[in-house]
Amino acid sequence: MGLQLGQIVAALGGCLEGGDPQTPITRIAPLESADAHSISFLHNPRYAAQLAQTQAACVIVAPAMREAALAHGACITTxxxxxxxxxxxxxxxxxxxxAWPQGVHPTAVVHPEALVDPSASVGPHCTIERGAVVGAQTVLRARVHIGQGCTIGERCILHPGVVIGADGFGFAKQNGQWQKIEQLGAVVIGDDVEIGANTCIDRGALDDTVIADGVKIDNLVQIAHNVKIGAHTVIAGNTGIAGSAKIGAHCSIGGAANILGHLQIADGTSISPTSMVTRSIHKPDLxxxxxxxxxxxxxxxxxxxxxQLSQLRERIKKLEKALxxxxxxx
Amino acid sequence: MGLQLGQIVAALGGCLEGGDPQTPITRIAPLESADAHSISFLHNPRYAAQLAQTQAACVIVAPAMREAALAHGACITTxxxxxxxxxxxxxxxxxxxxAWPQGVHPTAVVHPEALVDPSASVGPHCTIERGAVVGAQTVLRARVHIGQGCTIGERCILHPGVVIGADGFGFAKQNGQWQKIEQLGAVVIGDDVEIGANTCIDRGALDDTVIADGVKIDNLVQIAHNVKIGAHTVIAGNTGIAGSAKIGAHCSIGGAANILGHLQIADGTSISPTSMVTRSIHKPDLxxxxxxxxxxxxxxxxxxxxxQLSQLRERIKKLEKALxxxxxxx
Amino acid sequence: MGLQLGQIVAALGGCLEGGDPQTPITRIAPLESADAHSISFLHNPRYAAQLAQTQAACVIVAPAMREAALAHGACITTxxxxxxxxxxxxxxxxxxxxAWPQGVHPTAVVHPEALVDPSASVGPHCTIERGAVVGAQTVLRARVHIGQGCTIGERCILHPGVVIGADGFGFAKQNGQWQKIEQLGAVVIGDDVEIGANTCIDRGALDDTVIADGVKIDNLVQIAHNVKIGAHTVIAGNTGIAGSAKIGAHCSIGGAANILGHLQIADGTSISPTSMVTRSIHKPDLxxxxxxxxxxxxxxxxxxxxxQLSQLRERIKKLEKALxxxxxxx
Incomplete structure (x- = not known):
């Protein structure tokens, strides 16, 4: 596998300087491990010093770094x-x-009343239930489950083991036992959404669980019933979002973070990994x-x-009074 | 899809007043989003004010709320x-x-020495190993795994991706390497248990892992070998329960909580989400x-x-002495 | 099922004393629940008092415990x-x-360009993609996914629902939207590795994600792209390891712990369950x-x-000055 530098620029634009367009490239590599057949990139000016040491055949840089890159060899500016x-x-x-040819793999089970776009790919052992919709160019990698009546938009990628539309966790207590509240809503997922392996998104209780366009969700994430997630929000692995939480757009939720139910998180909010959000957040910040x-x-x-922290506080208060x-x- | 008010009362009981039994209902909805074809309910007297605003055709209320509800329209009292x-x-x-017809889906793999009740439903891509037992009216939704010799009671619901009876995590260190301790116990699950998507319940090392009747477990929960969970306990998503922990009956374990191994949790205990239980709890509380x-x-x-908190405590102690x-x- | 004491010693070594080699053993059991047909073991001298009470037919003990054990009945010293x-x-x-006969189960989907050792077992509904390699005597229990180009060593055990080689979570922000960074690396897993149910190990972005020999990973663990895990490290359930973290050999990572990306953890380090590692650890300790x-x-x-802890600290400082x-x- 490989491409020539000229083919790269022809496909992606940018300006190639200081190198032969026919230079063959066989690897994309970080600056420090690139070899003479690698193309690399300088994203963060902090690492500019690595330009001098890299063995890369060509480095992708911002115009401001053009000269420093050219001193070393070829570069593509962009x-x-x-x-x-x-x-x-x-x-x-x-x-x-x-990995698999386009279309529906013969081991996938697709309900005759489901609607799978002909340009979608449905990998081995997927199950798509009655009334589900899978949009154009969407890829279900392998054993992805799309529950009854759930909708997946266009150009989505769902990794192996994803479960869309299992029942939300809803029960009513009666005489010390739990009556099931059947989950009558569905899951609606927008376009360009990516969902990581073994992640679960539950169907809504009465209304739908909704994931907006461009949302990216990592592996092993739990999204409970009736959650709404705004466009282009990213959610790292192992995170849990409890029922009816409403996450804004352009948020960034760190791994293994947890968000209580019925909260609202403002657009553009970032949550550090493993942090527990116990109240609504109205002002975007980290x-x-x-x-x-x-x-x-x-x-x-x-x-x-x-x-004993609250007692320590009392002792400080006493000390202040006495003093x-x-x-x-x- | 829809029901008439009279059909609802005929099936479920309660007393319909102020409305025509032939009123068609097409939706169950919360008070605030109900429309003229919706039935809604008032569970918490705190939200009684919403009765005045709701568009619902009928509201399910407690007898104490009957008058307030009738002022607005039809109600069912219960x-x-x-x-x-x-x-x-x-x-x-x-x-x-x-989603799928009752019975065993043709893509499911059921060992000839497994025992699946004829009234059970086994969805696509399920695997049921040798000696496993699946009780009457139990539903395995899709790609549920029931390991060798494990038992599932009656009227259980297991959501997609559930793994019952994978090996517990047991190894003996020998010369810096890990010898596998084969897990010779099984998993025994009672009646009316619901288990969420991608949840794992490991088989016991020597004895069994036991989930009592009426337990409800959410998605992506990890239950280690030899855990015992008492009847009607609920466990929210992403929670982890380490080996040989013994959880009482009627407990409520919040999402992403963790419970160390070999602990005991008293009946009726509640654990807040994301909290880590590091010692046994003998007195029920939150x-x-x-x-x-x-x-x-x-x-x-x-x-x-x-x-530096313990140092701060020392400094307070010194201050108190000096003062x-x-x-x-x- | 059962074995005679003599058969056990013949197979495993050790010295049988005080008992008839033909004694039939039908169960392995802890000291406290052993019966007259059980074999048990005393691992921790702290529990030596249980020797006197146990009903076990034979107890496996260290030579130092030989006499105490013989006072009770048969023992195997080792x-x-x-x-x-x-x-x-x-x-x-x-x-x-x-559970299933050796070989590839007919419901498994194995790409013709994948390389599965003839002594490996591939259970129902597994998927093995193009270019993947599965080593000798390795067991994929059921619906295990091995992504394109990933390598699994010899004598590994992968439990149901494991996903090896889903895409790492990598995106570049452009105009407030996320461009996918295709994950071009693979996953390389050594020999004698065990991986628990529904655990996910993502493929590397440019280089590979690497799990060394003898590593044991529990259920529902998330291992992100480009992580390296040293030999014989154990990782308990629900843990998350973020991208490019480098965990040493012989480490022990507690359940639901989390490790930030791009960190290094020294060989022999232990992390308590649910703890969050936010910086590199260079000195092994707990x-x-x-x-x-x-x-x-x-x-x-x-x-x-x-x-308000930092304010409390300020108040203490003020008190100290005033005093x-x-x-x-x-």
Missing amino acids: PDPYAYFARLTQLWQAQQPP YTGIFPIQTNAEWEKNAASLK NALTEDK | PDPYAYFARLTQLWQAQQPP YTGIFPIQTNAEWEKNAASLK NALTEDK | PDPYAYFARLTQLWQAQQPP YTGIFPIQTNAEWEKNAASLK NALTEDK
């Missing part, structure tokens, strides 16, 4: 080298044969709640004190 | 409106065609251990102080 | 009773018929970061104080 790199990986991937890690010996001492009294006495 | 609502969703669901979330800037300051000495001096 | 017990479970398991659990009432008070001034005054 306003956003990281986005260019992303498109280059897509060009590279397009050369690879697909929010964090992580217990700092220490050696276990140190932690034990601090955790013991933490259990005030002493000072006034004088 | 002692427990939320449980009535739950049963109404079941009535509604029963009208829908099932227990919490969540690092409060703040803006990252605030968090950084507080987390830094937290790492005492001063006061006594006078 | 330097490492726990490792002996592990091997005994393997001997036991080998008597059971396998590290912990857990918010201590309390009743919710106590927690509320302490959590409120925690949000100093007072003392110097005198």
Whole structure:
């Protein structure tokens, strides 16, 4: 597999300088591990010093870095080298044969009343239930489950083990036992959504669970019934979002974060990994709640004190009063 | 799809007043989004004010709310409106065609020595291994795995991707390497248990892992070997329960909570989401251990102080001593 | 199923004393629940008192415990009773018929360009994509997914629902939307690796994700792209390891722990369950970061104080200054 530098520029644009367009490229690599047949990129000016050391045949850089790059060898200049790199990986991937031919794999089970666009790919062991809709060019990689009446938009990618439209977790207590509340809503997923392996998105109780366009969700994420997620929000792995939470657009939710139910998170909010959101967030910012890690010996001492923190606060208050009294006495 | 008010009362009981039994109902909806063809319910008297605004054709209410509801329109009175609502969703669901016909789907793999009740439903791509038992009216939705020798009771629902009876995580260290401890126990699941998508319940090491009747488990939950879970306990998504923990009956475990191994949790205990249970709990109460979330800037300051909390406590102690000495001096 | 004591010693070594080699054993059991047909083991000298009470026909003990054991009945002495017990479970398991016959189950989908060793077992509904390699005696239990170009070593066990080689989570922001960075690396897994149910290991972005020999990973673990995990490290359930983290050999990562991306963890490090590793760890030790659990009432008070902890520290500092001034005054 490989491409010539000239083919890359022909496909993706940018300006090639200081190198022969026929130079064969066999690898995309980070600056530090690139070899003479690699193309690399400089995204963050902080790493500019790596330009001098890299063995790369060509480096994708912003115009401001053009001279520094040319001092070393060939470069492609482009306003956003990281986005260019992303498109280059897509060009590279397009050369690879697909894992499975387009269309519905013979081991997939598709209900006759489901609607799968002819340009969609449905991999081995997928199940698509009655009334489900899968949009154009969407790819269900392998054993993806699309529950009854759920809708997946266009150009989505669902990785192996994804479960869309299992029942939300709803029960009514009656005489100490749990009556099932049947989940009568569905899941509606927009266009250009990617959903990681073994992630689950439950159907709504009465209304739908809704994932807007361009949302990217990592592996093993749990999205409960009636959640709404705004466009272009990213959610890292192991995260849990409880029922009826409403996450804004352009948010960034760190891995293993958790968001309580019935909350609202403002557009553009970032949540640090493993943090627990217990109240609505109306002002976009980066929010964090992580217990700092220490050696276990140190932690034990601090955790013991933490259990008495409100008492410590009382003791400080008392000290302040007593000291005030002493000072006034004088 | 729809039902007349009279059909609902005929099926579920309750007393219909102020409305025509032939009124067609096409939707179950919350009070605030109900329309003239919706039936709604008032569960929490706190929301009684919504009665005045709702467009619902009929509202399910407790007898105490009868008058307020009638002032608006039709109502069904019943002692427990939320449980009535739950049963109404079941009535509604029963009208829908099932995702797959009853019985064993042709793509399921059932070992000839497994015992599947003829009234059970086994969806596409399920695997049921040798010696496993699946009880009457139990539903395995799709690609559910029931390991060798495991038992599922009656009227259970297992959602897509559930894995029952994978090996527990047991190894013995020998010369810096790990010897596998084969997991010789099984999993025994009672009646009326519901298990969410992609949840895993491991087989016991020597004895069995046991889930009692009426337990409800959400998605992506990890239940390790030899855990025992008491009847009618609910466990929300992403939770992890480590080996040999014994959870009581009627407990409520919040999402992404974790329970260490070999602990006991008293009947009726509640654990807040994301909290880590590090010791046995003998007295039922609500227990919490969540690092409060703040803006990252605030968090950084507080987390830094937290790492020195036991020192702060020492400084307070010193201050108290010094102040005492001063006061006594006078 | 059963074995005679003499058969056990013949297969596993050790020295049988005080018992008839023809004694039939039908169960392996803990000391406290063993019966007259059980074999048990004493691993931890702390539990030596249980020797006197056990009903076991034979107990596996270290030589130092030989006399105490013989006072009760038969024993097998061996330097490492726990490792002996592990091997005994393997001997036991080998008597059971396998869940599925060796070889590739007819419902598995194996790409013609994948390379599966003839001694490997591929269970129902597995998918093995183009260019993937599965080593000798490796077992894929059921619906395991091995992505394009990924390599699994010898004698590995992959439990149901495992996903190897889904795309890593990589996107470049462009005009507020996310461009996919195609994941061009693969996953390389060494020998003797065990991977728990529904665990996901993503393919690398440019280079590979690498799991070294002897690593044991529990259920529902998320391992992101380009992670490297050193030999014989164990990782408990629900854990998340973010992209490009480099975990050493012989580490022990507790359940639901999380490790940020691009960190390094020294060989031999232990991380407590649910702890969040936010910086590299260069010195092996046990590290912990857990918010201590309390009743919710106590927690509320302490959590409120925690949000002002850095202010409390300032107040202590002020008190110290004021007290100093007072003392110097005198």
